[in-house]
Amino acid sequence: MKKLINAPQDAVTDTLRGVAAAHPELTVDVENKVITRSGGATAGKVGLVSGGGSGHEPLHGGFVGFGMLDAACPGEVFTSPVPDQMVQASRAVNGGAGVLHIVKNYTGDVLNFQMAAELVGDDGIEVASVVVNDDVAVQDSLYTAGRRGTGATVFVEKIAGARAEQGGTLAEVASIAREVNERSRSFGVALTPCTTPAAGRPGFELGEDEIELGIGIHGEPGRERVPMRSAREIAEACVLAIHQDMPLDGDLLVMVNGMGGTPQHELYIVFDAVRQTVARTGATIARTLVGNYITSLEMAGCMLTVCRLTPELTALWDAPVQTPALRWGR
């Protein structure tokens, strides 16, 4: 294992100290692992709290700021955070209008947020939860823990964040978050596995000429293993997997997300192929994001996430945002 770390057990806290130093606009409680906007809760605004295992940066801490999240709770690498973090974050960002928990659908994340919501509710703070489950690679939800939360999390955090910034009530912000989730789908491909600092070796093995289709974001294996193929063929597989699940039409928000170990250079090659395949469905790519937004450490590969926009969702996507990893319009 070659990693730019000091010691595996210090990886998350060392990251958080770096985040704190690089982003004075954020307040980072390194010991308790809670990232909030500097300046505290915004009075009268719904507070948005998300969280999940570390190793997916910039998600979630990189999306704390104006127009997006109010707080993020990073867990250990690929391990969900604990209820104490979510409770602390929820208390810190409650401006009197309630708090929305944005939860990726993984058993650990769901259980810990569930316990936290109960505790926060006991404080008299109104809490709503939205579970993101956009991954089409999980086909049979009846026989699994359900679809995983992946790329759509970025869309949900941005659009719900914009709605909250405009003064939406907790019910309205939760409702738009659910709408984004329902209109979004993702499909990912890994070219290499990744190694958590604590484990010291890859989560699974992939041959030199193999790729894994339908991956999640924790270095876990995916739907099937196939021989390596061209960027065009991989992009087609991603678009078609999504199109079969949710027929594409109208205006789309499209993200070609890098898994952490793939250069931007290749992501643009994939995006060009995505564009050509999407064109054949008759849908229009109205908004685009190409880059590393929700990663799996140093895994090479990409994930395609598509949201079928409405005029309201487009306007909320375009609304100003100012976070370490996403900023425009302000």
Added chain:
Amino acid sequence: MDTALTLAWVEQAARVVAENRDHLTNLDAAIGDSDHGINLDRGFTHVLDALRQTPPQTPGGVLLTVGGTLISKVGGASGPLYGTAFRRAGKSLGDTANADMHQLSDALVAAVEGVRQLGAANPGDKTMVDALLPAVEAFAAAVEADADLVAACTAAAEAAERGSAATIPLQALKGRASYLGPRSMGHEDPGAASTALILGALATVAAEAHHA
């Protein structure tokens, strides 16, 4: 079972989890995300610290500290699930200073009910329930048959081991392993394996106390 024996169980459980850290993590690497041994070991290290800082005065108090600490420190699915198991058992014991066989049996039932309520797992889903439920049933059956603590704990530990081994051919229907579908077959469930280890630790300390 008194406070000292309960503490001895937790210390033994922490020891076997530490010894099997890599084994549990390897099981998790096959069908999960390779962190089960790491996380549980980290959790039990915090548990020992917490017990040292504020030593509980009852068996129930020990279990509540164990559960609360696991919930606060572990994360993932195993933190809330194990934490809830220990907390429910602790609550069930109340403030009794020396739990009798029936109280222990009720505490184990409360633990498995808590886990099933939170995780919504059924027997055969390839989870810790597949080790915990048969162990709880074996303990109850032993109590019905007037077995002593050593015999009941041994029966429970053996049932947990058999239950864990029986997860190998199963397809996972809950948790992260479920994403693998049929590819999850042929591997022992890491949560069932750690459950068997923790109940094995109970049988070990019960036998040691008996011979002491």
